Amino acid sequence: MSxxxxxxxxxxxxxxxxxxxxxxxRRAGMGDAAxxxxxxxxxxxxxxxxxxxxxxxxQDHDRQLENAAAWSYLARRVGxxxxxxxxxxxxxxxxxxxxxxxxxxxxxxYRRRLMxxxxxxxxxxxxxxxxxxxxAVSTLPGRLCGLCRxxxxxxxxxxxxxxAGTLRAYMRRHxxxxxxxxxxxxxxxxxxxSQAGSCINHTPAGCALPRDMRxxxxxxxxxxxxxxxxxxQRGDPAPRVVLVVQRSKDKWTHAGKDVDDRMVGIASLTEAxxxxxxxxxxxVATSDGIxxxxxxxxx
Numbered sequence: 001m002s003x004x005x006x007x008x009x010x011x012x013x014x015x016x017x018x019x020x021x022x023x024x025x026r027r028a029g030m031g032d033a034a035x036x037x038x039x040x041x042x043x044x045x046x047x048x049x050x051x052x053x054x055x056x057x058x059q060d061h062d063r064q065l066e067n068a069a070a071w072s073y074l075a076r077r078v079g080x081x082x083x084x085x086x087x088x089x090x091x092x093x094x095x096x097x098x099x100x101x102x103x104x105x106x107x108x109x110y111r112r113r114l115m116x117x118x119x120x121x122x123x124x125x126x127x128x129x130x131x132x133x134x135x136a137v138s139t140l141p142g143r144l145c146g147l148c149r150x151x152x153x154x155x156x157x158x159x160x161x162x163x164a165g166t167l168r169a170y171m172r173r174h175x176x177x178x179x180x181x182x183x184x185x186x187x188x189x190x191x192x193x194s195q196a197g198s199c200i201n202h203t204p205a206g207c208a209l210p211r212d213m214r215x216x217x218x219x220x221x222x223x224x225x226x227x228x229x230x231x232x233q234r235g236d237p238a239p240r241v242v243l244v245v246q247r248s249k250d251k252w253t254h255a256g257k258d259v260d261d262r263m264v265g266i267a268s269l270t271e272a273x274x275x276x277x278x279x280x281x282x283x284v285a286t287s288d289g290i291x292x293x294x295x296x297x298x299x
Contacts, residue, residue: 063261067091067245070266074243077277078268087241087268088232092225093250094264095150098196099204107190109158110200114183120164121171140242143269144229149204151250152223156199161215162186170213186213242269 023042027035071089078087171182191208194200201208211219222230232239246265267276 059261063247066263070245070263071243074245074266074268074277078241078243082268082270083239083241085237085239087243088229088239089243090144090225090228090245092144092148092244092246093151093223094246094248095148095153095202095250096195096198097149099193100196101193102190102200106158106200107187110160110190111183111187113159114162114167114186115179117162117164117167118171118179118182121168138233139271140233140239140269141226141229143274144226144242144244146206147244147246147265147267147269147274148223148225150195150198150202150206152221153195153199153202153207154197154250156202156218158200160199160201160209161217163215166213166215173212189213240270244269 023039026038030038067089075086080086167182171177171179174182177185186209189209190200191203193203194208195202195204199207207214207218209218229239229242244265244267245263246267247261248264249261265276267274269275
């Protein structure tokens, strides 16, 4: 069932894999009449899992081909003069695009949580807010995050990653404020509407909280795409151009055959600005032949 050396033994030979041996081992306790349909179900599940894995791998292969085609197109449009090294090539997720009015129940729940965190803050260990001055001289990280629009914020929910340590750090910086005033300052910072399916403070323009009120997680987190850029900027020479292929799924969506992961935009980033492109329809080679695609550049 799982591959590997086959062990002959009776009418149901098994491979060396532990899972396979466990399935065949149930025959003794079940009897042949019950074991035969059980084995058929197990075999069908294995085939289904293998087919799913193969499908995901094929989609990943197609995605890599699409990305490569888009990056090549961007490189031709930007030209070698912008970056003789060809630019840094990054695949970027997307934050949610729909905005929804903030429900009163979310606002009330947020206030209750803040009150609880403030009461815990008296005994909490203070969080150290991230120092981002290392990369403040470059606009590229901010441009990359702005293009994504919060793909990493979708797990923020109604807690916004705030902890007792976050509140204690804020209270230490503002000793003149009472506990109630601290809570109300956070509640007053809530936007009238936030991005659907995302953090309560997530707006189309970014986080509604000032940076010194955010959690250390929010101030310090770097997704894989941003981490690649920050790492490249430490190199010599640092990239002058970032070529971005953006896809529709957010940072937290797992890969799968039913996941909407279409290409939604292509862009080049420089210190001077962000330039979006429309890629013309092309024929792209895929694992199952040649197909027509026009999936790019809607913003």
